[in-house]
Amino acid sequence: MFTGSTKLPPTKTPQPERLDEVYAALRRGLQSYLQVHQLELDSLGQQIRENKRNGRLGSLYELDKQVKAIERFMRRLDFHLSKVEELYDAYCIQRRLRDGASKMVAAFNSATGSREARESLSEANKGYRECTEHMCSLESEIESQMGExxxxxxxxxxxxxxxxxxxxxxxxxxxxxxxxxxxxxxxxxxxxxxxxxxxxxxxxxxxxxxxxxxxxxxxxxxxxxxxxxxxxxxxxxxxxxxxxxxxxxxxxxxxxxxxxxCCSLQHTPLIASFVCLFVTLLTLCPVFLSLFQSV
Missing domain, CATH: 2.60.40.150 (C2 domain)
Structure with missing residues (x-):
């Protein structure tokens, strides 16, 4: 892990082989994120069942808030994973189109210099450039989904x-x-x-x-x-x-x-707990509410 390596080539053209490696690592990381939070959900569910069985109802409200916060984050995370997969699928389509255009360019270059061949070569070159631009754009979009x-x-x-x-x-x-x-x-x-x-x-x-x-x-x-x-x-x-x-x-x-x-909005139970406490104070304490409104 984290070993030394040679410098990668500068990005002047799409890097499909490198993107395959990055996508596999990113997708694996997002799936691991989901698994970790699922384990946290299972643990909270076990605590809720034990508290109900033992009659400790005081902490159920807070545990339920934590469960809902994790569930919201997991839905957001699942959507994030789906978006990354969708971008990668679009990239693969553009890669296949670009490979096809490259083969057409090679074929027309070897053909006789007729007018039709020159026009076809021009169209093939145009298609190749467009696919290259789309691939570079999709690489940038995937990069923006890689977190911090x-x-x-x-x-x-x-x-x-x-x-x-x-x-x-x-x-x-x-x-x-x-x-x-x-x-x-x-x-x-x-x-x-x-x-x-x-x-x-x-x-x-x-x-x-x-x-x-x-x-x-x-x-x-x-x-x-x-x-x-x-x-x-x-x-x-x-x-x-x-x-x-x-x-x-x-x-x-x-x-x-x-x-x-992995994304800008991480699951933070402590912040969620503070917000719950703040809302409770506003609801249950009219004096506190009036002071807050005056500010």
Whole structure:
């Protein structure tokens, strides 16, 4: 997981083979999200049955609210998955049309230079360009449905390599997205960084590039190592703690925690509980309602 890899080719044309890999990982991640929330639903259902059986009715209202919140999120998630599948199906259709147009172009190029052949070649080239544009557009649409990667800095691990007073710079590049952070090692071996979290938008054709530099003085910087990392394994419903080998020997590692948020509206039980409490106060307390309206 999260191993080094070679840089992918720049995106000047559609990348159908790469999209197949990304789609498989994205679809698998969305299905895992649904499974995790289904397990949460099953657990809440068990709690509700036990509370009813034991006569503990006070918490049923809150449990029911949690169940409804999860069910709403799962419906939204299921719709999100269906939309991704629909976009991928449309992409596959355009891919087949483009392959057909490519074969026609090759056939007409090898034909005699008659007027009809030239006209047919022009139409085939036009169809090929249109399919290419549609595929690029669909790649962008699928990319917009891939959610967010929330990356937290957990520090460097270097065994005997890290010493008190050492200062480091970490630069992460992901397409046009960049996260540059600096940190130092304290006497207690605690590390202090000027930035702790960053949000990357997933990309289809890019790898995450990481470069770690030791800052010895203003004019003396030593590159500890750099690596390019695949992101496909990060489409996972649960946070993942990663240790990335920065140098060839693996003596310096970068520790990160990555949380994938599959869509903009995540299921947040604590926020839902706060809203329920707020509505209850407005309903049951006329004084509170009048104060709220006056504000």
């Amino acid at each position: 990667f929330h990356v937290k800095m957990k520090g460097l691990a270097g065994f005997a390599r890290l010493c008190a007073g050492d200062q480091y710079e970490v630069l992460m590049r992901y397409g046009r997205q960049r996260w540059r952070l600096r940190g130092r090692v304290e006497v207690s071996n605690k590390q202090i960084w000027d930035s702790e979290e960053y949000v990357f938008l997933p990309l289809i054709t890019e790898l995450l590039s990481i470069k770690v530099t030791e800052l010895k003085s203003l004019a003396n910087h030593v590159v500890v190592g750099s690596v390019s990392c695949e992101m496909l394994d990060l489409f996972c419903p649960l946070p993942q703690t990663l240790a990335v080998d920065i140098n060839d020997l693996g003596t310096v590692k970068l520790n990160l925690e990555v949380t994938w948020r």
